[in-house]
């Protein structure tokens with residue numbers, strides 16, 4: 001049976017788009033565009049998150065290695081992004097499709113207004129059958145301002161757009177139950193929501209041009225599946241991988257989703273970098289929040305508050321050992337919250353509808 005996804009985010013990793021010598025693999029890009037065109041013609045909405053700007057820049061200009069590495073990356077990315085989007089535009093044009101360039105930074109997820117502006121832009125593009133081609137704005141995103149990698153970005157976009165599925169194309173057939181190079185290892189076909197300990201089989205090894213590696217990919221996939229979006233990790237180098245994946249006719253790892261989270265919860269999940277206050281909760285509160293019953297955070301379970309926040313700010317919840325367990329929107333400010341610490345029968349600091357729990361910690 002075909003997978004009945006209406007809105008799909010497809011992320012293509014650096015190493016899928018790049019040849020051994022680090023330059024863009026134009027034949028492969030053309031084949032992927034043909035596959036996306038086929039999916040579009042089935043009436044599906046496609047959002048493409050594509051790496052490859054730096055590699056494309058390297059095909060335009062050769063630069064001496066005496067220059068600063070960060071500045072050189074900015075140089076390659078700025079000239080390369082032009083080349084990359086032109087390549088996509090020409091290739092999609094041959095299928096009578098129009099694509100658009102959307103470059104984003106971590107900062108664009110910083111508050112609800114920016115987030116909604118970005119979401120509205122995708123909305124109008126999709127309404128006009130345009131294929132958004134998204135990449136990090138590598139020209140201004142440097143060092144600590146960067147996303148971990150484009151997997152993180154693709155997860156945020158899939159969550160923001162309430163996609164039915166996120167397909168991550170890498171240079172492996174999926175997540176193996178051991179070292180992918182070991183002939184005894186096999187691809188894990190399905191990862192259910194309860195499973196989150198990937199450390200047993202994922203090595204820190206990355207592909208030649210990859211940034212985050214399989215560990216960050218797995219954590220992202222797990223988090224996105226917890227928001228209700230199916231995630232597939234498949235091999236972008238396999239012939240016809242995309243239509244075959246939708247026909248369930250190709251090897252891949254599928255992270256099965258839980259029930260869809262609300263738009264507000266999905267936004268809160270993407271806002272950790274912009275949390276204003278830190279609220280420490282006790283073990284009883286941690287367990288109550290992570291039970292299957294919808295539970296709000298009451299002052300009785302709070303043991304400490306650091307950093308000021310206002311009503312409506314995103315606040316971070318940490319457990320007794322300081323590990324982040326979730327995020328939520330404050331129902332009142334930090335002064336009032338401090339007064340109520342440990343008290344019974346008081347108004348919830350975070351209402352369940354505005355609470356997101358980190359799937360790694362429960």
Ligand SMILES: Nc1ncnc2c1ncn2[C@@H]1O[C@H](COP(=O)(O)OP(=O)(O)O)[C@@H](O)[C@H]1O
Nearest residue numbers: 013014170175176201202203206207210213214
């Ligand atoms: N258990 C595993 N299963 C699959 N890949 C793994 C595993 N452990 C480590 N990896 C490595 O993760 C790499 C893919 O991640 P990454 O380099 O970030 O790719 P991309 O550029 O596609 O994002 C693979 O090429 C592989 O070397």
Ligand SMILES: N[C@@H](CCC(=O)OP(=O)(O)O)C(=O)O
Nearest residue numbers: 013014051052053054150211
């Ligand atoms: N944004 C960068 C690529 C970032 C990156 O390497 O991400 P990934 O493909 O997930 O390893 C570029 O376009 O060159």
